[in-house]
Amino acid sequence: MSDRTSDADNSRKDADISSVMGFAGFGKKARTFDLDAIFEQTRRTAIERSQRVLDERVQQEAHNGSQEEKPSTSTSSKPETDSSDSDGSDSDVIGPPVPPGFSAQTEEEEDDDDMVGPPLPPGYRRTTADEDEGDDDDDDDDMNDEEDDNPVKKIPDTHEITLQHGTKTVSALALDPSGARLVTGGFDYDVKFWDFAGMDAALQAFRSLQPCECHQIRSLQYSITGDVILVVAGNSQAKVLDRDGFQVLECVKGDQYIVDMANTKGHTAMLNDGCWHPKIKEEFLTCSNDGTVRMWDLNSEKKHKSVFKPRSQQGKKVTPTCCTYSRDGKLIAAGCQDGTIQIWDRNLSVHTKFHCRQAHTPGSDTSCLTFSYDGLTLASRGGDDTLKTWDIRNFRKPLSVVNGLTTFFPMTDCCFSPDDKLLVTGTSVKKDEGNGKLVFFERESLKKAYEIEVANASVVRCLWHPKLNQIMIGTGNGLAKVYYDPVKSQRGAMLCVVKSKRKEKHAETLTQDYIITPHALPMFREARQRSTRKQLEKDRLDPLKSHKPEPPVSGPGRGGRVAAHGGTLSSYIVKNIAVDKSDDSNAREAILRHAKEAAENPYWVAPAYKKTQPEPVFAEEEDEEEEVDKDQPEWKKRKI
Template sequence: MEQDDLEEMKLMRETKSTKKTDNSSFQEGLSSHTLPDDEKKDSMSSLMGFSGFGKKARQFDINEMMAVAKRRVADAYEEKRKIRDDLDVDADDETLYVTMPSCNETPSDNIRVSQIEKAKDDDSDDEDNLEDDAEDGIASIVPCSHEISLGHGAKTVSALSLDTSGARLISGGHDYDIKFWDFNAMGTSMSAFRNIQPCGCHQIRSLEYSSSGDTILVCSGNAQAKILDRDGFEAMECIKGDQYLFDMAKTKGHVSMLNCGCWHPKDREKFMTCGDDGTVRLWDVNTPKKNINVLKTKSAQGKKAIPTHCAYSKDAKYIIAGVQNGTIHVWDTRKAFVHPTFLMKNCHANGSDISCLKFSYDNQTFVSRGGDDSMKLWDLRSYKKPVNVALNLPNAFLTTSCFYSPDEKLIGTGTSVKKGQGEGKLVFFEKSTFNKVMEFSVADSSVVNCLWHPKINQLFVGCGNGEIKVFFDPQKSRRGAITCISKAKKKSESREMILPPRIITPHALPMFRQNQGGATMKKVKDKQRADPVKSRKPETPLAGAGKGGRVASGLSLSQFVSKNLAVKNLDDSNPRESILRHAKEAAENPFWVSPAYAKTQPRTILVEEENEDDEEEDASQAKKLKLS
């Protein structure tokens, strides 16, 4: 059996080998007798009666397809570049914004640019290079490639606020003005649509839109906070307290100037203010005549301490206030406001104003900006000492702010400078380590109030010289200031009067000669006034009887009719003769008087004339009677 199996296997191998040889010989025969494509088609069509079995299969060239894809990508990139270039202004026009070079480039002398401060050592190892790359990734979050300037005034811009959509901006300053900016309707003019002074001659300390964006809280150097509507009209004014009372908890409102104010994060009808009277007061829009609660800030000796800034946590569970003596008071809103829940002492130097306090979204950590040129990060779970500290940040204003980035990886603030001694800067720190990630120059004056809007991803900075700087990146930012600069500039209508050309003809006749301009403007106007056609002077009445529908001057209508119709043919030279000439006709044919007395008095009896002697006698008798 085994031998039979082996023989069968050998036979199978031989048959396979013969088949391979036969196939190879057949293929060689076909290759030797191959026909061109045209001849194959002709032979097939003559043999089978049709040209083929269908369309030829499509062939793909990978290299050509890659080349087409590269061209399409290049064209799309070019279109995007043109769209970005459309935002730029021609060289002849006034520039609307400044394009800032990338952070890796060196800044020029003429343009203030953004730069990253990081150590560049040639002998650094690979680990330092990896850290620098990580810092570059964090710094790329900041939208600062383009810059726009808005002119608020000539003095410090101390307050800024944006509504939730990022379409409207309000700014207030030390010039007592509040300006309203609407990016959707502003265009390339870059001008505010409304300017008001709601608080008289008081500096604006704080401005904030409500969560719904329909009302604005205004706190100034006055003791009364105001609520404005979206268009700037006053909706409510808080009451002023009794300044002669010793206990500030007994008064209905503040008695001295305000320092800060903010809205409740969840209730749109409640807000909070703090002032120099040593109190933080909670208000309700529906009851402006009295505050809801009063929170007192006191020193370690129990004396009055002035709060310079107040804020809510994101979940409204905590109220925080920074005091002028360097302490921070924190109250829990779920408890009674008798004493602060957390009393954080020596947070900043005594006597330095705490200008800003910001809670993060975890509602446990917050950052404080002090007047002692420092910024500190705190945690309520261990509030005895700060988590991180940043020093050498000059602060000369009571309203210098600090802010978080939208993802809360960065914390930024501005620096102050003396006039003519440097440039104000925006400085960014990493929240986890407080390492300086980035800083860039903003203006030749101090950087006071600044904010980073998370929805439109744009930076707004109020400066000490009255300018508002807007920083954005066309690729990372959206709407906001980009909508106004992308609009086409409207062409101004020409209102100048086009004068006709003057033809000088010195030898022309006087009737064809034009005025050569020798006469003064007064003479030209007098001449035009004398011309009845040019001056449209009405026709004067005629001095005589009048004709052509015009009445003579000095006559009424009845006088005119009687004079021209009733006695038109009469001659008034001798009235006696004109009457007596009708006497004969009247006696023969009486018409008016005689027929009326024909029956009662047919013969006319006239009054007889008396003698003059009889009149004298009557006069003498009358005198005698008077004498007697």
């Protein structure tokens, strides 16, 4: 009872307040919603709707299957059944109703539905010619599929251009990631920059320099961003250049008197190879004859980042001849002179992760290691004239081997095609004993798929750019060749071959400009020059305009110039001293020789003081001695 009384009082108070404030509904509770019930109702509605759509779809499929089983009849027979069927199907099919007479399809219409192309008008049937055209299209599709499956068809070798680097071996090639610039280095110590977009058909390099003075260039490579170039030469200090050839970094040289190479800051012997990290743009790798593989950071030039030391089976130092990163940058591989291939984890520099002791013949320089694009296969080009592929997951024995690939250079390399189906390398030849070849092998079996005869010289470097789909080759006679296909390739060499050669600017003779003033007064008007040749002849006769050199001096000399015997003052003095025949061995006699003439004809001292000085009076010598003896006391007098 008390609760009811309190509720009544509250309601009364609310009514009083509402009447005083002037509005009703004051103090009412807000409307509440049962969210759980709303969610449950929505879920049920969605389930029912999905079930309805599924049932309609099943009924439609069953209806279409029953129509296919019935024998085809013309649309004119049994119109009533057609209309009833169409009405029944309209209730099951979602969408606008089908016009009467179009519900049933004949066999010809069903055949037309299978054909590719626009619908045929009523009563028209495809002829054999149309069917043959369809068969031709199918044949073309099959041919395209075969070309896609055959990697040899993708080799861009229909056209080529030749870049003249020099006369000696092109030992290094590098192409930036965008494919705009090519850099070549050779045994002539030169590094040349080629810009495809800036070159014309003359194919001239826009810059040439010698970054390492008198050391052969061993390797060149652009970073992943393409803003700097790693230069590895025959010295012990690798360099990093920018895109224009200016030095950014020079690695520090180590102390050659320290036995443990891990305790010195840099390499102490000739470099062999180097490469950039595929993911980190500031990190690069170098290997040297000092038996180490060193990792460097572009921002710290005073010391290496870490050191990897290859070891033989007996634990002795081994020289690495090539090095590379894996595609993900987690592994570092090095080929050594004892025929081993050693692979480290990038973060663990002590023990190798993979090691193959007899990868190539001991004593032969492994010239190249490269990973496939999927990162599972490693290809090695050995100095024993072999090419081998290795599976990283099973590194004990090679997958395939090719023998008889002659190589004479310690930097002969190999590379994978952009689709990862082919492996490319070059062969070496002796002078005038054949042509160097670029050989293509299938990746899986290393069967020879294709070859290109390049030139009458060895093929040292090869590079297949994935973006341009063009192949760059460095040869032993100083040429860099670029192979491309106008259909399959893009940009690169195709930009410069279409440009005509620039006209050579002949050195014109510089003459004074002639100012034409047509309305000048006659007194200021200059005679018009009829011919430049005549004016040049006149200028040649004018010694001031032609800067005619002065003729040789004849005689004793003039104008501050002396004559023969070298034409210098020193030579003139020497000549006069040699001509003077006087004997100056006795100096007193040489001076007294002029005493009589000086007394009779004084010239220097006496005439200057003649008017001011009195005549000198000299006392006799005997009188002077007597006066001196008289003035002195007796004990000071001179005793005779």
